[in-house]
Amino acid sequence: MWNSPKLFGVGQFVEMRLYGIVLTIVKSFGYLTIDLLQQEIPERIKGLIVVNTISKRTCDDLIRELLYFEFLKRNKISNIYSITDEGNSYLELLAHAPQRAKDLLLKKTQEVFITPGWFVNRLWELNPKGQGQIVIPTPVRSSIGKLSSRVWDDYQWNPQVDTATEETYNQIKKALPTSFPIDYEVWRKKVRMEYERLGTLKPKTRKRTPHFSSRKRLSLAMQNVSVKYFFSKVNPLTDELELPDNKRSDMTHRAFMIWCPRLEYFNLLVYTDYLDAIPGRLVYPISKFKDIKFYQGFSEIPFIENPKYQHLYMYHPSWGQIRNTFITVLYNVYQRLYREQWIIYVSIQDIRDEVCRQLRFSPADFEDFLSRSYQCSLKREIEYSISLETDLRLDMKVQLNRRGVIIDNKMFTLIAIKKF
Numbered sequence: 001m002w003n004s005p006k007l008f009g010v011g012q013f014v015e016m017r018l019y020g021i022v023l024t025i026v027k028s029f030g031y032l033t034i035d036l037l038q039q040e041i042p043e044r045i046k047g048l049i050v051v052n053t054i055s056k057r058t059c060d061d062l063i064r065e066l067l068y069f070e071f072l073k074r075n076k077i078s079n080i081y082s083i084t085d086e087g088n089s090y091l092e093l094l095a096h097a098p099q100r101a102k103d104l105l106l107k108k109t110q111e112v113f114i115t116p117g118w119f120v121n122r123l124w125e126l127n128p129k130g131q132g133q134i135v136i137p138t139p140v141r142s143s144i145g146k147l148s149s150r151v152w153d154d155y156q157w158n159p160q161v162d163t164a165t166e167e168t169y170n171q172i173k174k175a176l177p178t179s180f181p182i183d184y185e186v187w188r189k190k191v192r193m194e195y196e197r198l199g200t201l202k203p204k205t206r207k208r209t210p211h212f213s214s215r216k217r218l219s220l221a222m223q224n225v226s227v228k229y230f231f232s233k234v235n236p237l238t239d240e241l242e243l244p245d246n247k248r249s250d251m252t253h254r255a256f257m258i259w260c261p262r263l264e265y266f267n268l269l270v271y272t273d274y275l276d277a278i279p280g281r282l283v284y285p286i287s288k289f290k291d292i293k294f295y296q297g298f299s300e301i302p303f304i305e306n307p308k309y310q311h312l313y314m315y316h317p318s319w320g321q322i323r324n325t326f327i328t329v330l331y332n333v334y335q336r337l338y339r340e341q342w343i344i345y346v347s348i349q350d351i352r353d354e355v356c357r358q359l360r361f362s363p364a365d366f367e368d369f370l371s372r373s374y375q376c377s378l379k380r381e382i383e384y385s386i387s388l389e390t391d392l393r394l395d396m397k398v399q400l401n402r403r404g405v406i407i408d409n410k411m412f413t414l415i416a417i418k419k420f
Helices: 018-029 034-044 056-068 085-096 098-113 115-126 141-146 159-175 184-199 214-230 253-265 319-341 348-359 363-378 396-401
Strands: 072-075 080-083 134-137 149-151 211-213 269-272 280-285 287-290 298-305 311-315 384-389 405-407 410-412 414-419
Touching (some): 018 034, 018 072, 018 080, 018 085, 056 072, 098 115, 115 269, 115 280, 115 287, 134 159, 134 214, 159 214, 184 214, 211 214, 253 269, 319 414, 348 414, 363 384
Antiparallel strands (some): 134 280, 149 211, 269 280, 298 311, 384 414, 405 410
């Protein structure tokens, strides 16, 4: 069994640079209060997150986690916060050794939440034959027209919703057979119960006759059920209790949506919501627990250990190891998308998601390897010409909500590749 987490509720933010920003404010003023944090943070987060400020709850979450990480300490009498020696060390590492700063933050996150190691381990347990990849579904697009708007309390399960549920399950099973390890009838029953439960909740509107989107409600029901089933404290495939029997040990869908980008930041897993063949979010690990001390392309994370006393290893291949394979896969994925769309410039984010999925490395590695390939192209050291562009006409809301691809400090959205 894994250790009991010191902190169960994760903060509702995914921009990991916020920790450093808070500590910088403390260092600048010599102290910190919630009011001071809310006053100072708007100017300091410009360019990091697509909002003008952050809520008081997020400020509370930030301070709470920094206290648990022992980067901050609180004066119980005055309720004022100050930076600790470890907090100063973290800031120093951020300035001069970013990777070591990330390692320190991962160590603290594992100690406080337990989630990083446990989550990766659970992925591999759920789908060992499929390299740990799991799908959290949303209704298939072909069902959009069948799921009309309805009056809020008309929440009874109907044939249209039932058909959409079956189509979604079948499409996932066809595309990735091992990535949704749950029996259809079990899943359908659970989704139906959750769908009807959501209809009994009080709507967040003052309209006399509120309506709801059947698709949105079914999507939430699918996500709630899948996350609870796959990431509860009891392993659904073995019925073994893996986390201490505490009521707050089960992961919620909201927490799942927070942990995915956090764990991707640490290069432990990758996730995407944009694979056309997959209705939902695909999550897969790029790290694995191993007994051996050396494995080509993997680096050990000695401070994360599972109950079998295996250490976690992160897949981080060198350019020399992956160069030829990366360039070949990059070109092949581009060619497939080009033939589907017949547009020379295709989405570089779509390219990234598929290349990372096939080669099982991080988006950060993709940016590094693409940058190297681009330079090789300019020098004609490879047989391919690579062109990168930014199209500001694209739907900016979609682009901002999706991780960008940054090469030489510039964000790109389009790529074209051809042989010389």
